Each structure stands twice: as C-alpha cells, then as structure tokens.
Amino acid sequence: MSEFFKGIHKIKFEGAKTDNPLSFRHYNPDAIVGGKTMRQQLRFAMSYWHTMCGEGTDMFGRGTVNKDFHGKNPMEVFENKAHAAFELMHKLDIDFFCFHDRDIAPEYEVLQETNEGLDKITILLKQLMKQYNKKLLWGTANNFSNPRYMHGAGTSCSADAFCFAAAQIKKALEITTELGGEGYVFWGGREGYDTLLNTDMGLELDNMAKLMRMSVEYGRSIGFKGDFYIEPKPKEPTKHQYDFDVATVLGFLRKYRLDKDFKMNIEANHATLAQHTFQHELRVARVNDVFGSIDANQGDLLLGWDTDQFPTNVYDTAMCMYEVIKAGGFTKGGLNFDAKTRRGSHELEDIFYSYIAGMDAFALGLKVADRLIADGRIDKFVEDRYASYKSGIGADIVSGKATMADLEKHALALGDVVNLKSSRQEYLENIVNSIMFE
Numbered sequence: 001m002s003e004f005f006k007g008i009h010k011i012k013f014e015g016a017k018t019d020n021p022l023s024f025r026h027y028n029p030d031a032i033v034g035g036k037t038m039r040q041q042l043r044f045a046m047s048y049w050h051t052m053c054g055e056g057t058d059m060f061g062r063g064t065v066n067k068d069f070h071g072k073n074p075m076e077v078f079e080n081k082a083h084a085a086f087e088l089m090h091k092l093d094i095d096f097f098c099f100h101d102r103d104i105a106p107e108y109e110v111l112q113e114t115n116e117g118l119d120k121i122t123i124l125l126k127q128l129m130k131q132y133n134k135k136l137l138w139g140t141a142n143n144f145s146n147p148r149y150m151h152g153a154g155t156s157c158s159a160d161a162f163c164f165a166a167a168q169i170k171k172a173l174e175i176t177t178e179l180g181g182e183g184y185v186f187w188g189g190r191e192g193y194d195t196l197l198n199t200d201m202g203l204e205l206d207n208m209a210k211l212m213r214m215s216v217e218y219g220r221s222i223g224f225k226g227d228f229y230i231e232p233k234p235k236e237p238t239k240h241q242y243d244f245d246v247a248t249v250l251g252f253l254r255k256y257r258l259d260k261d262f263k264m265n266i267e268a269n270h271a272t273l274a275q276h277t278f279q280h281e282l283r284v285a286r287v288n289d290v291f292g293s294i295d296a297n298q299g300d301l302l303l304g305w306d307t308d309q310f311p312t313n314v315y316d317t318a319m320c321m322y323e324v325i326k327a328g329g330f331t332k333g334g335l336n337f338d339a340k341t342r343r344g345s346h347e348l349e350d351i352f353y354s355y356i357a358g359m360d361a362f363a364l365g366l367k368v369a370d371r372l373i374a375d376g377r378i379d380k381f382v383e384d385r386y387a388s389y390k391s392g393i394g395a396d397i398v399s400g401k402a403t404m405a406d407l408e409k410h411a412l413a414l415g416d417v418v419n420l421k422s423s424r425q426e427y428l429e430n431i432v433n434s435i436m437f438e
C-alpha cells in the first residue's frame with residue numbers, strides 16, 4: 001500500500017526542550033503519571049469523520065482540502081481512507097478510533113447496497129486493526145446527514161424515517177460488535193425541534209426512548225459488551241436538541257428507566273454551548289455515576305456554534321483530567337479528538353500538528369491534575385469547608401436522622417449563623433496557577 005503522509009515519520013516523545021515540531025514535548029506514552037502509563041490514562045482516539053472525511057467546508061465555501069486519498073471510485077476512496085487512517089494512527093501513536101457508519105463506507109441509493117459496502121470495509125478495518133494493533137473506542141450511526149432525517153431520526157414525525165434510523169443503528173451495532181468496539185454512541189443531531197408549533201414533544205421523546213431501549217436489547221443480544229453512551233449537546237443543527245446537557249439527559253434516562261444502560265460521552269464544546277464549563281458537565285456525570293467517555297475539543301467562546309477545535313487550553317485539559325482521575329479514570333472510554341483542523345490549515349501535515357497539539361495539551365493537563373491531587377491543598381480546603389457535616393446536627397442531616405423539628409430547634413438555639421468562613425476563590429485559583437507553572 002502506498003504511503004499517504006509522505007515525509008512524516010512516527011512522532012516520538014522528545015521532551016519540552018526539543019525544537020522539532022513533529023514530536024511530542026509532553027506526551028510520553030510509557031511514562032507513569034498517577035500510577036498508570038500516560039497511554040493508559042489518556043486513551044487517545046482518532047475521529048474518523050473530521051480526520052479522514054472533513055474537507056474544510058463551511059456554510060460559505062466548498063472544501064479546502066481533498067480527502068479522496070487518490071481513490072477513483074467511491075469504494076476505492078473509502079478503502080484508501082482506511083489505509084490512510086491506520087498510517088496516521090500509527091504515525092501519531094494513537095491506539096483507538098471512532099466512526100459513524102457513513103464515515104467508513106459510501107452511502108448508495110439503496111440501503112442493502114450501502115450495507116454490503118459496510119461489510120466489505122469492516123473486513124478491511126478488522127485486518128488493519130490486527131496489523132497495526134489498534135482498537136475501536138466506539139461506533140455510531142450517522143442519523144443526521146441524509147435528507148430523510150430532516151425532521152429527526154428517532155424523533156421524526158415519520159414512522160418510515162424512524163425505521164430507517166433503526167435499521168442504521170442495527171447495522172452500526174453489528175459492525176461495532178464485529179470490530180470489538182468498547183462503546184456505542186448516541187448523539188441526537190436532529191433529535192430536537194425548530195418550533196414547538198409543529199412538534200409533539202411527548203411522543204417524540206417516548207419514541208426516542210423506545211429506540212434506545214430496542215438498541216440496547218439488540219446490542220446485548222448479538223454479544224455487544226461495550227458501554228452505551230449518550231452525547232449531550234444543546235443545539236445545532238436543531239434550535240433545541242433534546243439531549244441538552246448531562247442533567248437533562250439524566251432526567252430523560254431516569255424517566256424511561258434507561259439510566260443503568262447509558263453513560264455520558266461529554267464533549268467540551270457542547271458543554272460551553274450549553275453555557276456550562278467542560279468541568280461542570282464532567283462533574284455532573286461523575287457525581288451521578290454516569291461518567292463514560294470524552295470528545296476532546298474546544299470551542300471559541302466568542303462564537304455561538306460548535307467549532308470543534310483541537311484542544312490547546314491547558315487550564316481546561318487540567319480540570320478535565322482532574323475530574324477523570326477523581327472518577328477513577330477511564331474504564332471503556334477515552335479521549336476522542338472530535339476536532340477538526342481550521343479551514344485555512346489545509347495541508348495534510350496540519351493534521352499532525354493538530355493532533356500533536358491536542359495530545360500534548362492533554363498530557364500537560366494530566367500532569368497538572370496529578371500534581372493538584374498530590375499537593376492536596378484543594379481537596380483539603382473542600383474537606384474543611386464542609387466540616388460542619390462531620391459531627392452534631394450536620395452529621396444527623398447527612399445520616400438522615402434529623403427531623404424538621406430538630407433543625408428548627410438547632411436554629412432557634414443559635415440566634416444566628418455567625419461562623420461562616422471565606423470561600424477563598426482567588427486563593428484557590430492562585431494555587432492552581434502555582435502548580436501549573438511551578
């Protein structure tokens with residue numbers, strides 16, 4: 001097979017002092033941080049859609065880069081993409097990848113033909129995974145690009161469109177299982193509404209829940225052992241997306257008794273679109289025991305859409321890895337770079353600079369988070385802040401022993417609350433900085 005990324009060698013760790021831009025300055029896969037290798041802690045994944053398919057189009061212009069990889073017909077294009085993908089993962093030392101069904105094989109007029117194409121590519125992917133020792137972090141179905149999903153997929157007003165969505169998920173689950181995928185994602189790009197004037201919200205949500213229930217049951221019946229994830233996002237392409245944020249998704253899952261079957265795949269840019277920090281979404285997932293996986297990217301806070309930039313903000317990656325470590329680390333999840341090079345970064349080499357930037361930013365974030373925890377001052381502060389719940393009336397509140405009458409008695413005897421301490425935000429922020437830049 002020909003080489004697609006000519007002139008680029010395998011990217012190696014060279015340390016912070018190197019002046020080689022095609023090397024890792026912080027990501028040292030075998031170095032131990034927090035009791036595990038960086039490779040085990042970070043579990044990096046390549047997103048097939050942005051990396052192998054995204055051509056830099058936007059609403060105002062066509063692509064700036066061609067990702068046909070010299071293929072002369074649709075099938076050959078996708079075969080070449082597969083070879084290029086594994087060359088890229090090999091050269092970047094990335095262990096995992098993630099895909100939508102339509103990223104890996106052509107979509108034809110007839111579903112049967114499309115599925116046959118998928119089967120052919122699945123055989124190729126399986127062989128390449130073995131050859132390069134790579135794994136599938138998660139698979140998913142693209143239930144948003146085709147015009148048949150203009151009114152939604154699992155929440156479409158059309159039962160026919162609903163069936164098409166189900167058929168795609170069924171096939172995507174089969175492929176994911178065949179490739180030993182560690183996860184399967186639901187992201188509801190078209191599952192929402194643009195106006196309530198034409199929308200039966202109750203029916204749409206009931207239907208979505210049914211589709212998810214059937215998917216879980218089918219997946220388990222064919223031997224899928226991975227985790228099911230739902231990836232929250234508040235809007236875009238719909239005005240209002242039903243899986244708005246982690247808290248909203250939790251409400252949905254609990255109502256339909258799906259909460260034991262799904263974890264969250266949290267994307268940084270989706271968190272900020274929902275007016276939350278990335279860390280907030282991770283924390284909500286963690287305290288509700290539904291933390292699963294991460295779509296690693298960053299948005300532009302001055303823009304109101306999903307820019308899917310490669311993550312370079314180390315403050316954010318540090319707070320992210322702090323939550324990941326506190327959640328006990330990844331089990332089946334990982335850090336999938338759901339990120340694309342900018343439209344102007346149109347040379348294939350830019351893909352390497354982008355991944356290196358993202359991987360180094362997360363390696364730095366991991367090291368900072370590990371130091372933050374080892375330092376202990378933040379944890380100690382939080383512990384002390386809630387000390388009033390360790391004994392007396394506080395302990396009775398926590399244990400559930402205290403009644404409303406007990407609480408009133410305590411309040412009456414106090415006169416007023418007089419011992420409140422400072423929350424010390426600036427002091428704590430400066431601790432983070434001192435640890436980051438020590």
Ligand code: XLS
Pocket residue numbers: 100140185187231233267295306338
């Ligand atoms: C789009 C989503 C999508 C999911 C997978 O905004 O992030 O790429 O990760 O369907």
Ligand code: NI
Pocket residue numbers: 231267295338
């Ligand atoms: Ni995503």
Ligand code: NI
Pocket residue numbers: 267269270306308338
């Ligand atoms: Ni996104």
